[in-house]
Amino acid sequence: MPRSVNHVASRAKRKSILKLTRGYFGARKNVWTVAKNTWEKGLTYAYRDRRNKKRNFRSLWIQRINAAARMEGMSYSVLMGKLAKAGIEINRKVLADLAMNNPEAFKAIVEKVK
Numbered sequence: 001m002p003r004s005v006n007h008v009a010s011r012a013k014r015k016s017i018l019k020l021t022r023g024y025f026g027a028r029k030n031v032w033t034v035a036k037n038t039w040e041k042g043l044t045y046a047y048r049d050r051r052n053k054k055r056n057f058r059s060l061w062i063q064r065i066n067a068a069a070r071m072e073g074m075s076y077s078v079l080m081g082k083l084a085k086a087g088i089e090i091n092r093k094v095l096a097d098l099a100m101n102n103p104e105a106f107k108a109i110v111e112k113v114k
Contacts, residue, residue, distance in 0.1 A: 061096035068099030072110040082113040 014032055021028060021035040028038045066076035074082075083090065088109070098106040 058092060061092040064096040064099050065092060068103070068106055069110065072107060074110060074114075079110065079113065083109075086113045088113065 017039055018030065018032070018035055021030075021039050023029065024035070024038060027034045029035060062076060065079070069076050069079040090109070095106070095109075098109070
């Protein structure tokens, strides 16, 4: 009995992955094995960096709050402690946005916890 190979399906699979690697440099875009490895590694980076993105943004918000708080004569840790003690539940994302785009509102919050 002759060997049965589904060339149509295997070619389609290769084609779909090569389509995803368009724009990559050198052999990464057109050599099947290299392109496949690069694409798979890219998926790993994407998974990892969806989590890292959250860390990076939290870090950015803390830096912005700290800078604004120090302009009001208070450090970040002291401000966050006093906010918790005063029972003001406002997250870092909103606080950082207020510090950047609405300094008067941020100043009012700081005055309230002082």
